[in-house]
Amino acid sequence: MAERKVKELLAGSPLVTVISPTATPALRQYHEQGKLKWVPREYAEGDLEGAFMVHAAANDPEVNKSVSAEAKARGILANVADHPDLGSFIHPSVLRRGRLLIAVSTSGAGPLAARTIRKKLENDFGTEYEEYLDALYFMRKMIQEQVSNSAARQKLLRKASSPGVLEPPSQGEFRPWSPEEIKQWINDNQEE
Template sequence: MPYYAIFLDLGERPCLVVGGGAVALGKVRGLLRAGARVTVVAERAIGRLRALAAGGEIALAERAYRRADMRGIHLAVAATGDPEVNRRVAADGERRGVLVNVVDVPALSSFISPATLERGALQVAVSTSGTSPSFAAYLRDRLGEEIGPEYAAALAVLGGVRERLRSQDRPSEERRRVLRALAERGLVGLVKARDRAGVDELLGEVAGVDVTLDALGVRLGE
C-alpha cells in the first residue's frame, strides 16, 4: 500500500516516546528538532535520555507504560523492543486518534518515518514504504553526496528573493519564473564557490536591481 507523504508541524505539540534505548533516543532527537514537547516513558532509560531530562529538554518517567500516558498526546512512538508493550501503545493510540509509529512494525503503525537528509531548511525524505529502511538510508546517503551544505545557503537566497517579490506584489507566476530561473542559471554553483559578486549579478539580472545578498541579509557559507 502506498503511503501519503507529509511534513508535520509539531511545534509545541505534546509527543510521547515509549522506550529508553538508543532507538528511542534517535526518535527523541528528531522530535526535539521539530520543536515538539517530548515525554519519554521507559522502565530504564540510557544516560543520554536522563541527561536530556536533567537539562529540561524532555520529561522522563522511568516506569512501565500506562494507558493514561496517551492522554493529550499528538504523536507517539513505540520503541521498547517488547512486542506486547508496543502493541498496547499502538492500540491505545488508535483508540484516541493519536498518530503512532511502532519502530520496524509498519503493520501496527499509522505512520512510518522516512530516512531524511537535512540541509538547513531543506529536507529530503526517502521512503521505501517500510519495505527496506536500510535501503532508504542508503539512498539518503547517496543523495547527501550530491546535495551539500551549499544548498542550505542557496535556499536562504531563494527564500529571501521570494519574500522580496511578495512584498512588491509581483504576480505568483512571475515569482515562480524568477525563482526557477535562479535555480536553473547556476545559483547553487555560485553559492558553493562563495562568489558574492556572481550571485549579486545573477540576482540583478533575474530578480531586479534592488535584490542583493546584503539586501536579503544572506551570508554565503553559513
C-alpha cells in the same frame, strides 16, 4: 531507537515524555536539563491520555502492541518500531541542507536501503544547497516587495528558480548575489 526519535521530536516540539524503566545517558541528560519528562517505569494503560502522538519503541513486542491498541482506541497518531503495520505512520530517512529537506522512504520494504539511497543523495545535494536556498529565499522576498504588478511578479518568481539563473554550481562553492545584483536582475528581467 527511542533516543533517535526523541532527538528528532525535540527539534520541533518541546513537549516530549519518555516512559521507560531505563534511559540512555543522553535521554537522562535531556530530562535533567528539563528538555523532556522521563517517567522511570513501565508503560501502563492510560498513559496516552492527552497525548498528540506516540512512539512505541520498547524491546518487548507485547508492550508495543498494547501501546498501539491504546493509541488506536484514542485516535492518537502512532509509530510502532517493530511492527509498522500496527502504527499509523512510518519514518523516512532524512537529508537536511538548511531549508532543503529530502525524505526517502521505501514504505517499509527496507529501512537500510532508505539510508543507502539517502547517502547517495548527499553527494548530489551538497552543503552549497544551504546557501543557495537562503539566497533564493532572499531574492524571492525582494521580488515580492519590489514588484507590485502581480503578473510581472509571478513571471519573475518563476524565473528566479529556473536553471541558469541563481543556481548552485555543479562543483565548488555557491556565490550569493548582492542586493544590488538582485535589483539589477529584477530591472533587466521585468516584462509588462
